[in-house]
Amino acid sequence: MDAVLELRNVCKTYEGFDLRDVSFALPHGYIMGLIGPNGAGKTTLIKMILNLVRPDSGDIRVFGLDAAEQGASVRARIGFVHEQPTFYEGLPAHRVATTVGPFYPAWDEAEFTALAREFGLPLRRKLKTYSHGMRTRFSLAMALAHGAELLLLDEPSSGLDPVFRRDILGRLSAIIAGGNTSVLFSSHLTSDLDRVADYITFLRDGRLEFTLTKDEVLERYALVKGDMSLLTAENRRLFAGIVTGEFGFVALTTNVEQARTALEGQAIVVDRATLEDVVYFTGRTGEGGLRLNGNTR
């Protein structure tokens, strides 16, 4: 596989948090969604790729280069949007662009200006007057204006209005179609990833739950709904996560056929699971499952 980004057994320990043996690869020319609850380690992973944080062990290679040892060469080919886009607040946006942009060998000022116009950014205004959404758009324009081969987007859609979010997703798809760029897109807005991601990597509590194509995820996972009487100790083992309520249970299964066989003849409903369902249900085991009053969904 021609991987633009490859992590092997990456570990990082902080007080109260550790990232353990994370391994995945992003093939060239695809969008990978990095999903997981808050504190799962998504931002830490992205920071490690940019060499802002050093792994305790493991190996991160970007474009076949070591992300720590050849960090500057790697970053020259990366466009990034941090979760909290922070630039020089006291400067007008155009000044920030002309100050920061030339650090990139392939910086294209005309492209940046065109993108800023398209994104509705007033370049004469100081960045401190920008809203969070405008800062994200500015950051995105910077990331796209130097021909980056890998885009690292950490929660880029937070703070963006739905219209612009859709536009951005469309643009990402178009960029990927060009064939030269890959995207690692961390988001808790899984509906965004439902639209554009080719691969999904799911982190939870610093552990890699899975890294699969989106189609594999959607095929593998399903929601099973049924009466509480079906939720025996044996059946609970079929599920990766369960939510119970007055009217029954909803559970996530990773093996639809096994669940169907075990519950054959029973009144159950099997639905496709969305990425949001996968994030929401994973880890909500039988006994500790969230108990809702009324409807389970």
Added chain:
Amino acid sequence: MATRGDSAGMNGGGGVLLLLRKDWSIFTLRHRIFVLTVFLMAALQAVVVDEAYFLLGVALAAALAVYVPVIEWYQGTDPMLHSLPVKRGTVVAARHVVTILGMATAGIVWNTTGRILRPILGGGGSDPAFWMTLEGGLTYSLAVAILALLFFPLYFRFGMGRGIAAFAVMTLVLLAVGYGTAQLAAGPAAPGAVGLITPSSVIGSRVDTLLASVGPAATVTVTLAGMAGAFGISIGLSRRWFATREF
């Protein structure tokens, strides 16, 4: 129009120049006027006391050296800066270049201002004042280099906030050790014989001794070598410690 460079340039002299340009952009006209105004207001008070005016010159150099890092720290732009294709060693080098430029600029502004204000406000010290002499100039340069050596490795290791705290603690410890050592040397029979420890008392006296023994040319050479040594050690330590810093 595309502006193309090469990746080696971003991390050699080209990278340093881009970082200097970045600092100049952030240090806007408003900031420049602010620093100059504060300096002039302080100068009006300090120029009549040689020791105070000498310290003001060192403070101006220090302010010019760390003004932009303080803004960057306040605005939280370090993760952005270090996500750019620039090596950490280049950042360290650029910060020291800025310090040397700041030292030269501060030296000119400080000395010129002092020479204008002193006759008007009637500085009561010796004539010429310590800071107007070669000894004063060399002491100023060495003091700034030593400050850089004490501060920058800590700044690059811990960041601005914790770096300043560590610098303050270390400076206090050094002053206490220096004072204690000097007091011991003076002997128990002379309590309080050791005066205030200042750059002019610690460095200036040594420069003075050197001037008297080897002459101006050799003293300047030794001072320049001392400054180069201080900056060299600072750069070496800063690079090593900055490499382990996380954002």
